[in-house]
Amino acid sequence: MTDREKIIQVFYDYEDGGLVSLDLNKILNCLDETLIGIGIGEQGFVTSKEDVRQVFTTGLKNNTDTKHSLSFEQIHVLIHEEGFANLCAKVIVRAEKENNVSISQFLQSLTLVRRGKDWKICALHASSPIVTEESVEAYPLKFAEKTLQSLKEKIGEEAYLAEEQYRQAVLADTVAFYIINFSKDVFEKCQLNGDLCAFVEPQTPYEQFICDKLPQYVASEDRAYFLETLSLASIKAAFEAEKKELSCEYRFLCPDSSVLWMVTTVRLITDVVTGDKKGIMYVKDIDAGKRRELEMIEKADRDVMTGVLNKAAFIRSVTDSLLLSTGTPAFVMLDIDNFKSINDTKGHPAGDLVLMAIADILKDIFAADGIVGRLGGDEFAVFLPGTHTQDALTARLEQVLEQVKSVKQCNKAPSNVTCSIGVTFCDDKRSIEEIYKNADDALYRAKQNGKNQITFF
Numbered sequence: 001m002t003d004r005e006k007i008i009q010v011f012y013d014y015e016d017g018g019l020v021s022l023d024l025n026k027i028l029n030c031l032d033e034t035l036i037g038i039g040i041g042e043q044g045f046v047t048s049k050e051d052v053r054q055v056f057t058t059g060l061k062n063n064t065d066t067k068h069s070l071s072f073e074q075i076h077v078l079i080h081e082e083g084f085a086n087l088c089a090k091v092i093v094r095a096e097k098e099n100n101v102s103i104s105q106f107l108q109s110l111t112l113v114r115r116g117k118d119w120k121i122c123a124l125h126a127s128s129p130i131v132t133e134e135s136v137e138a139y140p141l142k143f144a145e146k147t148l149q150s151l152k153e154k155i156g157e158e159a160y161l162a163e164e165q166y167r168q169a170v171l172a173d174t175v176a177f178y179i180i181n182f183s184k185d186v187f188e189k190c191q192l193n194g195d196l197c198a199f200v201e202p203q204t205p206y207e208q209f210i211c212d213k214l215p216q217y218v219a220s221e222d223r224a225y226f227l228e229t230l231s232l233a234s235i236k237a238a239f240e241a242e243k244k245e246l247s248c249e250y251r252f253l254c255p256d257s258s259v260l261w262m263v264t265t266v267r268l269i270t271d272v273v274t275g276d277k278k279g280i281m282y283v284k285d286i287d288a289g290k291r292r293e294l295e296m297i298e299k300a301d302r303d304v305m306t307g308v309l310n311k312a313a314f315i316r317s318v319t320d321s322l323l324l325s326t327g328t329p330a331f332v333m334l335d336i337d338n339f340k341s342i343n344d345t346k347g348h349p350a351g352d353l354v355l356m357a358i359a360d361i362l363k364d365i366f367a368a369d370g371i372v373g374r375l376g377g378d379e380f381a382v383f384l385p386g387t388h389t390q391d392a393l394t395a396r397l398e399q400v401l402e403q404v405k406s407v408k409q410c411n412k413a414p415s416n417v418t419c420s421i422g423v424t425f426c427d428d429k430r431s432i433e434e435i436y437k438n439a440d441d442a443l444y445r446a447k448q449n450g451k452n453q454i455t456f457f
Contacts, residue, residue, distance in 0.1 A: 003079055003085070003114075003119070004077050004079065006118070006119050007077050007079070007085050007087055007112055007119050008075060008077065008087070010030050010110075010112065010119050010120070010121065011075075011087050011089065011108075011110060012072075013026055013029070013030050014026075014027060014030040014110075014121060015070055015072075015091055015108070016070065017030070018056065018141070019068060019070060019091075019093055019139075019140055019141075020068045020069065020070055020140075022060060022140065024053060024056055024057070027052065027056060028049050028052065028053070030120065030121050031049055031052065031120060031121050031122075032112075032113055032115065032120035032121060032122040033049070033120075034122070035047050035048060035049070035122055035123070036111070036122045036123040037123055038051075038052065038121075038123060038124040038125075039124065039125040039126070056141075058142070059141040059142045059143050060140075060141065060142065061140055061141065061142055065097060065098075066095050066096065066097040066140070067095070067096045067097070068093060068094065068095050068096075068138075068140050069093075069094045069096075069244070069269075070091065070092065070093060070094070071092045071094070071244060071245070072089050072090065072091060072092070073089070073090040073092065074088075074089060074090050075087065075088075075089040076088045076089070083113060083114040084111060084112065084113055084114075085111070085112045085113075085114075085119065086109065086110065086111055086112075087108075087109070087110045087112065088107070088108070088109045088110075089107070089108050090105060090106075090107055090108075091105065091106055091107075091108050091126075092104075092105050093105070093138050093139055093140070094138065094267075095137060095138040095139075095140070096269055097137075099179075099271065101269070101280060102135065102137040102138040103135065103138050104135040104136075104138035104139045105135070106126050106127050107126070107127040108124070108125075108126050108127075109124070109125050109126075110123070110124050111123035111124070174193055174282055174283070174284050175192075175193055175194060175196050175197055175262065175283045175284060175285055176190070176191070176192050176193065176196070176197035176281075176282075176283040177189075177190070177191040177192075177193075177280075177281070177282055177283075178190050178191075178200060178280075178281040179278065179279070179280055179281070180206050180266075180278060180279045180281060181276050181277075181278050182206065182232060182235050182236065182239075182276075182277045182278060182279055183275075183276040183277045183278075184276065185205055185206050185207055185232060186202070186203050186204060186205060186206060187200045187201070187202060187203070187204045187206060187209070188202055188203075188278075189202065190202075195255070196252070196254060196255070196260075197217070197283055198213060198216075198217070206232065207231065207232045210226075210227070210230065210231075211227070214226065214227065216253065217252060217253055218250055218251070218252065218253065219250065219251035219252075219253060219259060221251070222250035222251050225248065225250065226248055226250050226264075229246060229247075229248040230246065230248055230264065230266065234246070235266065235268070235277075235279065236277070238268060239268055239270075239277050243268060244267065244268055245265060245266065245267050245268060246265070246266045246268070247263060247264070247265045247266075248263065248264050248265075249261065249262070249263045249286065249290065250262060250263075250264070260285060260287040261285075261286050261287040261290035261291065262283055262284065262285060262286060262287075263283075263284050263286050264281060264282070264283050264284075265281070265282050265284070266279040266280070266281045267279060267280040267281075267282075300313075301313035303359075303373075303374040305352060305355060305356060305374075306355055306356055306359035306374050307359065307363075308359050308362070308363065308372045308373050308374050308380070309371065309372065309373035309374070310373065310374060311373060311374065311375045311376055313373065314371065314372075314373025314374075314375070314381060314383075315373075315432060315436075317371050317373075317383070318331070318371060318383045318432060318435075319432050321371065321383060321385050322426065322432065322435075324385075325385045325386070325426070326386075326387075327385075327386050327387030327388075328386075328387045328388055328389075328425050328426070328427070329383065329384060329385050329386065329387075329388070329425070329426040330382075330383070330384045330388045330393055330423060330424070330425055330426065331381070331382075331383055331384075331423070331424050331425075331426055331435050331436070331438075331439045332381060332382040332383075332384070332393075332397065332421060332422070332423050332439065333375070333379065333380070333381050333421070333422045333423075333439040333440060333442070333443045334358070334362070334379070334380045334381070334382070334400070334419050334420070334421050334422075334443075335378060335379050335380075335419060335420050335443055335447070336354065336355075336358065336378040336404075336417065336418075336419050337417075337418045337419055337420055337447075337451040337452060338418075338451075339351065339354070339377070339378035342354060342417070351378075353407075353408070354378075354407055354417055355374075355378065357407040357408070358380065358404060358407065358419065359372070359374065359380065361400060361403045361404060361407075362380055362382060362400065365396060365399055365400060365403075366382045366384065366396075369384060369385075369386070370382050370383055370384040370385070371383040371384075371385075381439070388425070390425075390456060393423065394454060397421055397423070397454045398454070400419070400421065401418070401419065401421070401452065401453075401454070404417055404418060404419045405417065405418060418451060418452035419452070420443060420446040420447050420451045420452065420453060420455075421443065421446060421453070421454045421455070422439050422440065422441070422442030422443025422444070422445070422446055422454075422455050422456075422457070423439065423442055423454065423455070423456045423457065424438035424439045424442055424456070424457035425456075425457075438457040439457065441457060442455045442456060442457040443455070
């Protein structure tokens with residue numbers, strides 16, 4: 001294990017010992033012999049293992065009929081050269097009792113010290129884990145109630161209620177909530193926040209419902225992925241693999257014909273009484289964030305000046321397309337003739353205008369059925385999936401040669417801009433590196449043979 005993995009494992013063991021397995025020895029084994037100090041909620045600051053023992057022993061609840069589980073988010077580890085490390089994370093405590101589920105969350109920060117090959121906790125601080133009545137039930141240690149009572153006393157009942165309203169606002173993007181018994185393949189509960197999702201009556205068959213409703217609610221391009229992720233077979237496989245959660249992002253078809261990005265998340269649980277495999281399903285609106293994410297990805301993949309794909313994105317797209325292509329795809333490389341002289345005599349702004357104009361030409365002619373990219377400098381490339389013949393492709397590329405001749409520099413009259421083009425046909429036995437090299441060789445020969453022409457490999 002790497003040091004980072006060891007540090008995270010100590011963190012997991014500490015949280016499990018205190019919140020799930022309630023194993024004092026497991027807690028103590030994570031602590032360094034000489035503690036700098038540990039802050040534990042309302043219990044304050046402790047400086048020895050004996051202090052920790054007392055806090056833990058007096059803090060236990062008598063809730064043996066409640067099953068606790070943990071999950072973690074946003075784990076960050078920083079290792080220092082002096083043999084110290086810091087870890088910060090969000091801890092989510094889940095409690096299940098008689099089919100009721102409650103959740104508590106808090107932020108945890110640790111300082112650890114290296115002891116030989118091991119790491120031990122020498123300082124710790126946890127933010128207040130409890131802000132609601134529901135969270136109190138989820139937290140397995142008594143001082144949770146003290147934290148809640150202290151919070152109410154400090155901020156007052158009115159401020160506490162405002163905090164609760166804020167929590168509800170955070171949860172407001174939950175469009176729908178379901179409890180499903182996967183062992184029996186039926187819905188048990190449905191709660192809707194608005195009218196986007198369908199209401200499901202208890203005892204409705206789960207698998208049949210999602211298959212029947214899929215065309216109504218999920219965009220066609222996402223349906224296979226949705227079923228693959230949330231089918232009954234996939235969920236049963238997740239239980240067997242001891243997964244805690246499944247999640248699927250997809251485009252949701254609204255009643256008004258608009259499309260929103262949604263995420264459906266299923267928390268997987270086992271009923272402690274019946275042993276049935278169940279799931280708590282949340283449908284959330286992630287449209288604003290997802291569109292920002294896609295926009296950022298799109299910008300990162302685009303050449304800033306010309307708007308076509310940059311080299312890395314182009315090669316990645318071609319590689320993916322080759323895996324799916326049938327027939328005889330074509331790979332085209334284009335280089336502007338004497339581009340350096342344009343920059344030297346007319347200036348770089350003139351050269352930039354030429355680059356943008358040629359990119360527009362390639363998009364106009366090829367974007368509908370191909371992938372257009374800028375490889376760097378004055379070099380562009382086009383990949384055309386499907387089947388293409390030399391005669392048909394030559395006709396389209398001659399349009400490129402002709403239109404390039406009309407490109408203007410600095411908004412002046414056309415000034416004899418030309419380009420050279422190299423082409424190779426692809427098959428599934430060739431790697432992207434070989435295809436790229438063959439097109440480049442063809443482009444080189446076009447240059448050597450007088451420029452302003454098309455050469456096939």
